[in-house]
Amino acid sequence: MSYTLSNILAVAARVLTQLRHDRRFLILALALPFVTVYMLYLFFEGVDAPIFDPEKFVMPVGAFMVHFITYALCAIALVRERTAETLGRMFVNGYRQVEIIGGYVLAYTLLATVQSLIVLVGLSLLFKLDYPTGTFAALYLTIWLLAIISIAMGILVSNFARNEGQVFPFIPLVIFLSVLLSGMILPTDKLPEWTRPASLITPMYYANIVVQALIKPDGALSDTWGLAGLIIYGIAIFSLATFTLRELE
Amino acid sequence: MEQGAAAIVVDNLRKHYGKIEALRGVTLSIHQGEIFGLLGANGAGKTTLIKSLIGSLRPNGGSTRVLDLDPHTQKRALRRQIGYMPQSPVLYDDLSARDNIRFFGRAHRIPNLEEEISAVLDFTGLREREHSPVHQFSGGMKQRLSLACTLVHKPRLLLLDEPTTGVDPKLREAFWAYFHKLASEGVTLVISTHQMDEALYCDRLAVMRDGVVLACDTPRGLLRRGRTTVRVTNGGSVESETIANTPEALPAFLQRYHLDERVSRIEIEEDTLEAVVLALINARQEDAHVVHPE
Numbered sequence: 080m081s082y083t084l085s086n087i088l089a090v091a092a093r094v095l096t097q098l099r100h101d102r103r104f105l106i107l108a109l110a111l112p113f114v115t116v117y118m119l120y121l122f123f124e125g126v127d128a129p130i131f132d133p134e135k136f137v138m139p140v141g142a143f144m145v146h147f148i149t150y151a152l153c154a155i156a157l158v159r160e161r162t163a164e165t166l167g168r169m170f171v172n173g174y175r176q177v178e179i180i181g182g183y184v185l186a187y188t189l190l191a192t193v194q195s196l197i198v199l200v201g202l203s204l205l206f207k208l209d210y211p212t213g214t215f216a217a218l219y220l221t222i223w224l225l226a227i228i229s230i231a232m233g234i235l236v237s238n239f240a241r242n243e244g245q246v247f248p249f250i251p252l253v254i255f256l257s258v259l260l261s262g263m264i265l266p267t268d269k270l271p272e273w274t275r276p277a278s279l280i281t282p283m284y285y286a287n288i289v290v291q292a293l294i295k296p297d298g299a300l301s302d303t304w305g306l307a308g309l310i311i312y313g314i315a316i317f318s319l320a321t322f323t324l325r326e327l328e
Numbered sequence: 329m330e331q332g333a334a335a336i337v338v339d340n341l342r343k344h345y346g347k348i349e350a351l352r353g354v355t356l357s358i359h360q361g362e363i364f365g366l367l368g369a370n371g372a373g374k375t376t377l378i379k380s381l382i383g384s385l386r387p388n389g390g391s392t393r394v395l396d397l398d399p400h401t402q403k404r405a406l407r408r409q410i411g412y413m414p415q416s417p418v419l420y421d422d423l424s425a426r427d428n429i430r431f432f433g434r435a436h437r438i439p440n441l442e443e444e445i446s447a448v449l450d451f452t453g454l455r456e457r458e459h460s461p462v463h464q465f466s467g468g469m470k471q472r473l474s475l476a477c478t479l480v481h482k483p484r485l486l487l488l489d490e491p492t493t494g495v496d497p498k499l500r501e502a503f504w505a506y507f508h509k510l511a512s513e514g515v516t517l518v519i520s521t522h523q524m525d526e527a528l529y530c531d532r533l534a535v536m537r538d539g540v541v542l543a544c545d546t547p548r549g550l551l552r553r554g555r556t557t558v559r560v561t562n563g564g565s566v567e568s569e570t571i572a573n574t575p576e577a578l579p580a581f582l583q584r585y586h587l588d589e590r591v592s593r594i595e596i597e598e599d600t601l602e603a604v605v606l607a608l609i610n611a612r613q614e615d616a617h618v619v620h621p622e
Contacts, residue, residue: 082437089434093423100422100461164418168477171382171412173404173435327386328379 083181086174090182094156095189105190108152112194115144116201123206137206138294139263139287141198142222146229146283149191150253153233154246157183162242167328176324180317184230191226195219210294217293217300221309225286228313232282235320257283262291282316285309334393335360335485335516336381341390343376343539350376352539353390358518358532363511365530366520367605373539374520375415378487381518382412395485408436411483415490415520417470421463425454425473428462429480436481448476451506453499467494475503486510486517492526504529524602535608542608547601554599554607560585561593573598 098105119140123133160166169179199219202208210218236249258264260274261283267275278284288305292298300306336358343351351373358364366374379385380392383399383406392399397406419428429445438444449455452472462470471494478486486507492500504526507517511531519530527533527547534544543550554573558581559566571577578596585591599607 085437086435089431093420093427093431096427097420097422164414164416165420167384168412168414168418168432169435171384171407171410172432172477173407175404178435326384328384 083178086178087181087185090174090179091185094183094186108190109193109197111148112144112197113201116141116198116205120205133206134294137202138218138290141202142225142286142290143257143263143283145194145198145222145226146257149187149194149226149229150233151250153187153230154237155243157234157237158240158243158246170326176321180234180321180324183234184227187230188227191230192223195222195226198222214293214298218290221286221289224309224313225282228282228316231317231320235316235323238323238325256281261287263287282309282312285312333360334358335395337393339391341380341387341392343380343385343387350539354541356534356541356544358516360516361511361514362532363507363517363519363530365527365533366536367527367533368536372536374536375489378489378518378520381487382410409484411478411486413474413478413488413491417474419462419470419473422461424459424461425449426458428473429477432477433480438481444480448480452476468496471495484515486515488519490520527601535605537609550604551601554604557597559595560591563590
């Protein structure tokens with residue numbers, strides 16, 4: 080096994096052991112997506128269909144929930160490593176940026192896998208979504224990819240914060256960009272011209288393109304470039320997070 | 329083992345945080361196999377110096393060579409050979425003692441890691457609690473575990489920032505015996521401390537204040553900078569005099585009494601290392617308070 084892979088696995092194993100010991104965190108991290116999906120159901124149940132077409136909105140909103148929860152949890156976890164100085168000790172003991180981020184992404188991916196499943200199953204049961212199995216699988220893949228990208232985004236944001244408090248200003252920024260500019264509420268071609276470039280910097284923009292293509296009758300992954308956009312975005316954000324992870328104090 | 333070539337060479341090292349100058353031209357040379365102590369109050373620059381040596385801080389000027397490597401451009405090669413123990417026990421509270429050592433040791437690719445973990449757990453007296461989560465540990469136990477994490481890969485150079493804080497006297501003695509054993513095997517140790525009794529165990533000491541090395545000498549050499557007060561009860565009178573704290577000063581002083589039978593009592597009070605260090609630090613403080621004309 081290569082040295083880098085061995086260290087990535089060591090970081091992932093350590094993060095997972097910590098998660099396993101923090102039962103309250105685990106329960107919250109898994110219950111929160113379900114609670115928000117249920118709240119979404121209650122909300123759409125009370126709204127007239129002519130204003131909102133739940134079918135069109137629930138899946139992107141569900142994807143956004145996974146995106147937001149994973150992003151926030153990961154950002155805070157890594158800032159905590161920095162403030163506790165364990166991040167610095169990792170570096171001194173020979174761990175490198177790519178290994179630390181790779182380990183975090185790997186460990187949180189397991190959590191995100193379960194979260195994505197909870198959201199998808201919750202949405203389909205509550206909203207009685209009737210998609211073919213292939214569409215469900217493609218939707219799951221999209222939400223799962225978005226969750227992994229959210230982990231890297233959380234790490235990227237944490238690189239610019241010195242404490243947990245400094246993570247919070249980034250939270251409304253992500254909500255604003257994702258909710259308003261990704262096209263999940265209003266199509267991007269209806270938005271002001273100046274917002275178009277800003278749409279490109281939120282992963283929800285690409286995820287929404289894929290989701291909207293998939294939920295159309297006979298929709299398939301091959302109909303959209305969104306998944307490729309999401310993957311390229313993910314590689315870029317992972318590289319950026321690795322590049323900006325500060326080793327020096 | 330005889331002390332060999334320089335393990336650390338620091339020349340005119342400077343570091344500032346904004347307007348605060350943490351290191352103001354520090355120059356030092358530390359030999360292989362030496363136990364080198366850094367003495368000074370909080371904010372003297374000890375931790376900044378140690379962090380510069382391990383490549384965790386980028387200095388603003390000067391040069392540093394550690395084990396013949398540049399800590400900033402060759403940090404990967406350097407970090408395989410060093411062990412750094414931070415001032416506070418930087419550990420994962422929700423992991424067990426063994427898990428903590430395993431995690432920090434694993435990146436060093438130690439062939440028989442589990443055996444080495446058992447050895448450092450035995451040495452630090454934590455073997456019985458190896459599976460307990462660290463949040464159940466006392467401050468002293470965490471300090472011992474932090475040291476265990478630092479030692480597990482058998483580094484050539486140890487940089488220990490106040491390693492014995494909160495450790496009971498018996499274990500502290502065991503730590504110092506172990507440090508001397510390591511030094512005799514050629515391991516270089518840089519230890520920052522507030523404890524003057526511990527400073528006496530070091531081969532050499534650097535006294536720091538305000539980012540400056542005020543003195544760098546052996547403990548005995550530093551003690552020589554102090555004063556000795558001699559009180560001689562001669563007949564009915566007590567004569568008291570302060571002399572230099574050097575081996576030749578006391579016999580020269582006592583010469584004047586020619587073992588006079590009226591001398592019934594001689595009291596000799598040497599300055600302690602603490603007094604010498606405080607005098608050095610205070611002298612620097614007085615210098616700093618001098619208002620320089622514009």
